[in-house]
Amino acid sequence: EAGVTQSPTHLIKTRGQQATLRCSPISGHTSVYWYQQALGLGLQFLLWYDEGEERNRGNFPPRFSGRQFPNYSSELNVNALELEDSALYLCASSFGTVDEQYFGPGTRLTVT
């Protein structure tokens, strides 16, 4: 069974541009979570989608947004990129909200 997949693996953008990151959950999983791992800051919760709805978001500005599609895949959009947005963005999925989360390999975003 395929695990959580993310694309692209690496993404280089310049300040002010927009970035779109994609995540495909494990088949049958309906919840998708996004996390940011910036250098020196550890993992931080970004967004949680379940059944197509945004259920919770972390302490991030509104320029971080996303959506979940009917097939449960998800997109994370970051507008007006800033240098400090450079980080590893991890997606995880779970079957239900109380089940174990399985992580994807991440997308490394570099903003120059």
Place this chain on the structure above:
Amino acid sequence: KNEVEQSPQNLTAQEGEFITINCSYSVGISALHWLQQHPGGGIVSLFMLSSGKKKHGRLIATINIQEKHSSLHITASHPRDSAVYICAVRGGSNYKLTFGKGTLLTVNP
């Protein structure tokens, strides 16, 4: 003070040693996760537990809900166990994960 505290931050061991990594948290939780992150970033979920003890191979995780404390043990450590180990807690009502800063484990041959 962080909601999730891990100790030690760094740990160096010789192959074969018994390893313990500790995690303390200050909020009510519905579950605690132990994660492993290798260089390059990939994260593997090792355990999710809400009470008692779980064992998988050479790894053992315990949690004491009353004391708000969990430990991850590695028996007969091996250089391939070298990684960052991260403790994360899931809130009772909002299901989001809050992470510790991680413990960098290096096992020398």
